[in-house]
Amino acid sequence: MSADTPVDAVELTSTSGASAFSPDNPAPVIEPPRARTKRTPRATRTNFELYGWLFMRLSGIVLVVLVLGHLLIQLVLDGGVSKIGFAFVAGRWANPFWQLWDLTMLWLAMLHGANGLRTVINDYAERDATRSWLKALLYTATAFTVLLGTLVIFTFDPNIQ
Amino acid sequence: MSTATVDNNHSAALDAAESTDAHLITVTLRVRRYNPEVSDQASWVDYKLEMDPKERVLDALHKIKWEIDGTLTFRRSCAHGICGSDAMRINGRNRLACKTLLKDINPEKPITVEPIKGLAVLKDLVVDMEPFFQAYRDVMPFLITKGNEPTRERLQSSEDRERFDDTTKCILCAACTSSCPVFWNDGQYFGPAAIVNAHRFIFDSRDEAAEQRLEILNDRDGVWRCRTTFNCTDACPRGIEVTKAIQEVKRALITRRF
Ligand code: HEM
Numbered sequence: 001m002s003a004d005t006p007v008d009a010v011e012l013t014s015t016s017g018a019s020a021f022s023p024d025n026p027a028p029v030i031e032p033p034r035a036r037t038k039r040t041p042r043a044t045r046t047n048f049e050l051y052g053w054l055f056m057r058l059s060g061i062v063l064v065v066l067v068l069g070h071l072l073i074q075l076v077l078d079g080g081v082s083k084i085g086f087a088f089v090a091g092r093w094a095n096p097f098w099q100l101w102d103l104t105m106l107w108l109a110m111l112h113g114a115n116g117l118r119t120v121i122n123d124y125a126e127r128d129a130t131r132s133w134l135k136a137l138l139y140t141a142t143a144f145t146v147l148l149g150t151l152v153i154f155t156f157d158p159n160i161q
Numbered sequence: 162m163s164t165a166t167v168d169n170n171h172s173a174a175l176d177a178a179e180s181t182d183a184h185l186i187t188v189t190l191r192v193r194r195y196n197p198e199v200s201d202q203a204s205w206v207d208y209k210l211e212m213d214p215k216e217r218v219l220d221a222l223h224k225i226k227w228e229i230d231g232t233l234t235f236r237r238s239c240a241h242g243i244c245g246s247d248a249m250r251i252n253g254r255n256r257l258a259c260k261t262l263l264k265d266i267n268p269e270k271p272i273t274v275e276p277i278k279g280l281a282v283l284k285d286l287v288v289d290m291e292p293f294f295q296a297y298r299d300v301m302p303f304l305i306t307k308g309n310e311p312t313r314e315r316l317q318s319s320e321d322r323e324r325f326d327d328t329t330k331c332i333l334c335a336a337c338t339s340s341c342p343v344f345w346n347d348g349q350y351f352g353p354a355a356i357v358n359a360h361r362f363i364f365d366s367r368d369e370a371a372e373q374r375l376e377i378l379n380d381r382d383g384v385w386r387c388r389t390t391f392n393c394t395d396a397c398p399r400g401i402e403v404t405k406a407i408q409e410v411k412r413a414l415i416t417r418r419f
């Protein structure tokens with residue numbers, strides 16, 4: 001390599017003004033969001049994450065049938081959305097098969113979606129407090145929707161005024 | 162040059178060609194620099210270099226450090242892809258600077274060089290590897306056995322050795338772990354490298370602590386956080402099938418529990 005190669009270094013961004021930093025007073029290092037320490041992660045010794053992972057895949061397989069079937073019946077066959085009305089729903093829920101279909105779909109989709117969002121919250125919430133609040137909100141909304149949906153499927157009254 | 166053999170003529174011609182620098186090209190290395198003793202900001206700095214395209218990014222960094230700016234800080238030791246010191250983000254991908262030829266990464270455009278992500282930057286391209294090695298230590302990457310020490314070596318069939326051959330190749334460069342978006346998120350995930358090194362012992366027929374290691378990786382920040390992104394497999398300079406190793410640990414956990 002020849003020593004007289006023309007080289008020029010171009011400073012793209014200059015660093016922050018009058019330097020308050022020195023070898024004795026260095027700037028804080030650039031930290032990633034949260035650092036792993038000797039004490040983290042806490043051991044829980046349960047199979048919760050294993051079951052959660054399996055549930056996502058198993059419920060996913062069942063949801064392919066339930067959700068695609070649901071969309072087909074509701075939106076495509078027999079005139080599409082225009083047919084949907086009180087009478088259409090009442091007619092379907094008169095049959096225990098469709099009651100069971102909708103019940104399974106409700107529970108699986110809600111638990112699947114909630115567990116998926118739990119993962120997302122775990123990943124992206126940076127402060128512990130934010131994380132707890134988001135999860136509390138998620139679990140409340142999930143429980144409310146699942147319970148209300150279940151109640152409606154079982155207590156639906158086609159003759160309601 | 163006096164002995165006029167064909168060989169000598171050829172090498173003289175080659176010498177002449179090389180001394181004219183005709184094979185050199187101008188490359189721009191755009192390096193992410195950070196010096197906490199000067200500023201709390203990191204910044205991009207461009208260096209224009211005359212390089213042989215067959216040289217490596219590490220050679221370009223050396224040229225900067227030795228001939229232009231001696232304050233440029235990076236790790237390297239072996240310079241031949243064995244020690245795992247010089248993993249860095251080159252043109253947005255984690256690679257070893259010593260295994261990346263300039264001609265393979267389009268030297269016509271500026272080549273960006275940054276520290277690997279998800280670990281605290283100490284200076285320029287040097288990051289704090291401690292969290293990475295903590296996760297490595299946590300999976301107990303050493304042989305654990307019960308009973309008395311044998312008086313001779315522990316024998317193993319070649320099939321049994323083959324079972325974990327791929328994961329023995331790891332050089333702990335952290336290219337995989339620092340390419341994983343789950344690790345970037347909160348740094349609590351054990352990360353692909355720790356799982357690769359757990360795999361190396363879990364599937365070793367001589368080792369007797371597979372159950373303990375599986376238990377560790379079964380926890381909240383273990384293998385179940387893996388989302389099969391395959392970034393780790395793409396990043397590994399040793400060509401280890403990292404994602405496959407993680408999946409094999411998941412499968413071992415599931416078949417043990419059911
Ligand atoms: C139609 C069939 C479906 C299949 C086959 C399926 C499959 C999956 C699988 C395998 C995962 C885990 C991904 C991973 O761990 O990397 C997942 C995640 C997720 N699913 Fe589903 N799912 C389906 C329907 C649904 C529905 C109806 C919802 C909403 C209620 C939903 C919401 C989610 C969410 C929020 C996640 C987490 C995303 C993430 O981890 O980044 N999925 N799905």
Ligand code: SF4
Nearest residue numbers: 331332334335337397
């Ligand atoms: S698995 Fe590959 S990328 Fe990961 S630390 Fe080992 S050698 Fe580096």
Ligand code: FES
Nearest residue numbers: 240242244245259
């Ligand atoms: S310097 Fe040793 S792996 Fe690159």
